[in-house]
Amino acid sequence: MTTNQIAFLALALLALIGGGGVVFSQRPVRAAMCLVLNFLVLAALYFMLGAQMLGISQIMVYAGAIMVLFLFIVMMLRMDREEPHKVWWTSAPVIGTVFGALVLFIFALGIRPVAEMKPGAVDPKFGTPQAIGMEMMTTYAWPFEVASMLLLVGIVASIILAKRRI
Amino acid sequence: MTLAMAPTGIVNDVPIEWFLLLGAMLFALGAVGVVVRRNPVTVFMCIELMLNAVNLTFLTFARYQNGWGLKYENAQQAAMNGQMMVIFVMAVAAAEVAVGLGIIMAIFRARREVDVDDLSTLRN
Structure with missing residues (x-):
């Protein structure tokens, strides 16, 4: 260890x-x-x-x-503090345990095939702002514009939702 | 300028499955919270938990790609792709939280209570 x-x-x-x-x-x-x-x-x-x-x-x-x-x-x-669910079949511990175990099991199946992968030899600039900025302005210029539109729409939507009468 | 092959970060002796298992456990916790909790704000927090688990997995795969048999340039591109996905997930999460909490506030103003079991107006 x-x-x-x-x-x-x-x-x-x-x-x-x-x-x-x-x-x-x-x-x-x-x-x-x-x-x-x-x-x-x-x-x-x-x-x-x-x-x-x-x-x-x-x-x-x-x-x-x-x-x-x-x-x-x-x-x-x-x-x-919140009360438990009102519907009888949503007993939180039962549903939570079963659902969580199911999700975890499905992911565990996916982990085994990649377990041999090792850290690659990456560029020393791997996580620097410089590398990310270069990538964002070249390869990802179009998704970057789409993300900016999404954020603009989010701003407008939250302003409209904040009005007194929707 | 030649690219040095020196790996950054200090992950070299942590196995990949530890990171992936942590991501899976956090995602499962978030999914359980979305199903179990009744307060919509807490449900949103659990969604953020799931998004963060996915981000951790993206970054893990961005860092650990030795074994795919990628060439050096392709491996660098793959590493950057993983990080860019995390950036976009963060942008989407920010927009989602702004709109979602705005909707919760609007529901609260209209009905004076927010509970995911009682909000069944849209159900026909």
């Missing part, structure tokens, strides 16, 4: 604690805080994978912008 593996296991444990907190905590504020923990740990894992630029944008976009939005909504809606 090397240092990297121990570091990975510690980060993975923290990520799973954060994810479990999102799913199992009854109060939305606690769920949001657990989600922040999960995002920060995932940013650390991105750094571990050599993708510095994406790790930083993970912290800025997810842990910064998106979580602020979530906390605003939680604050404005004054949500307290």
